[in-house]
Amino acid sequence: MSRPTPRSALLARLRDDRGAAALLLVAVLVALVWANTPAREAYADLWATELRLGVGDVAVDLDLRHWVNDGLMALFFLVVGIEISRELQVGALRHRRTAAIPAIAALGGMVVPALLYAALNAGGPGGHGWGIVMATDIAFVVGLLAAMGDRVAPGVRVFLLSLAIVDDLGAIAVIAVFYSEGVAVLPLLGALVVVVALVALRPRMHAWRWPGFALAGLALWLLVKDAGVHPTIAGVALGLIVPVVRPEGTLRAAAADRIEHALNPWSSFAVVPVFALANAGVPLDGAALERAASSTVTIGVVLGLGLGKLLGIAGTALAARRLGLGELPAGAPPRQIAAAAWLGGIGFTVSLFVTELAFSDPLLREEAKVGVLAASLGAAAVGVVALRRTTRPERTDTARSAGADGPRRRTRRGRERW
Numbered sequence: 001m002s003r004p005t006p007r008s009a010l011l012a013r014l015r016d017d018r019g020a021a022a023l024l025l026v027a028v029l030v031a032l033v034w035a036n037t038p039a040r041e042a043y044a045d046l047w048a049t050e051l052r053l054g055v056g057d058v059a060v061d062l063d064l065r066h067w068v069n070d071g072l073m074a075l076f077f078l079v080v081g082i083e084i085s086r087e088l089q090v091g092a093l094r095h096r097r098t099a100a101i102p103a104i105a106a107l108g109g110m111v112v113p114a115l116l117y118a119a120l121n122a123g124g125p126g127g128h129g130w131g132i133v134m135a136t137d138i139a140f141v142v143g144l145l146a147a148m149g150d151r152v153a154p155g156v157r158v159f160l161l162s163l164a165i166v167d168d169l170g171a172i173a174v175i176a177v178f179y180s181e182g183v184a185v186l187p188l189l190g191a192l193v194v195v196v197a198l199v200a201l202r203p204r205m206h207a208w209r210w211p212g213f214a215l216a217g218l219a220l221w222l223l224v225k226d227a228g229v230h231p232t233i234a235g236v237a238l239g240l241i242v243p244v245v246r247p248e249g250t251l252r253a254a255a256a257d258r259i260e261h262a263l264n265p266w267s268s269f270a271v272v273p274v275f276a277l278a279n280a281g282v283p284l285d286g287a288a289l290e291r292a293a294s295s296t297v298t299i300g301v302v303l304g305l306g307l308g309k310l311l312g313i314a315g316t317a318l319a320a321r322r323l324g325l326g327e328l329p330a331g332a333p334p335r336q337i338a339a340a341a342w343l344g345g346i347g348f349t350v351s352l353f354v355t356e357l358a359f360s361d362p363l364l365r366e367e368a369k370v371g372v373l374a375a376s377l378g379a380a381a382v383g384v385v386a387l388r389r390t391t392r393p394e395r396t397d398t399a400r401s402a403g404a405d406g407p408r409r410r411t412r413r414g415r416e417r418w
Contacts, residue, residue, distance in 0.1 A: 021144065043281050089245065117129065126296060138164040142161065153332060199241055301368055306378055309344040
């Protein structure tokens, strides 16, 4: 069996993420219903339950919501780090001209929403929440793309996925720099020593089994947490370090392929839905909705994700193309790029994540979450309609007989057992 090309591997994940996006949506609905019934106190009490893990003095004491947000989400960001590394080294972002426009569009899609939000909230109690509107939720985006099947041109899919990868990298940088606590020097130096050691050991990582990666990741997570930097950054760092290319002269899968093959189902079908269940439970009673309707935080989030993402992504992408700064992927007409830019406003997972980091006031968190939910739902609905109006399904007779998506072929990486 031939090894998949980077592009085919990038597109193959669209089919695999449809179910994950559906499960994520179910988790959101369950959280919303649970938080708006007489059992709302049980919802709050569950995620406030304290849990201590460790031995003796070497232990971490967090409530369940923080174990999800700080611990489990490190696995999600580990997979994100691997995807970023792969696309930069062997994927759609390795060529400068094809990577330029998605990268520029991702930058515009982060800066313009943040500016719109800041215009309403700078200097006020919600001013620190500008990072909420900068992220695009790749899980929901790829799920929608998969559900639309042949109505979305392959070039548009590549553009959106490449943009989301760069967007993830930008969101990670923002979290690390602006949403971490005061830095403790000694643990930070310890974390840097671990990173340097891992980089030095990188050529030998193809021979590691899972306990080696687990110990390295746990040590880095503990040090980063003690340093005051958000601990999910440890997952990103490990993902960027792990080799994505199989060593020459061996049939053994690349270390990144083996890690991703083992963790991606857990990340997509467990970690992210549990995160949604823990964080999407927002009260939507009359008082909460009335407060959100007049809140500059809610309005800023809706404007940032709903309008800022569209203007930032479509405007900078088409301007960069006109200026000759790069090339759109083959099969990606400009009008479809403009329509697809609406999907950039789906900022669910990382937007909720940044909300928890940006605000300590529960009311501000609730107002921001209402904005995230409303903007993400609106962006998804408008984006799907816009894409349907600008694209036509191209299906052969064989595809029609096989189903809406045609014959399915799954490409799996890293089949080798640990």
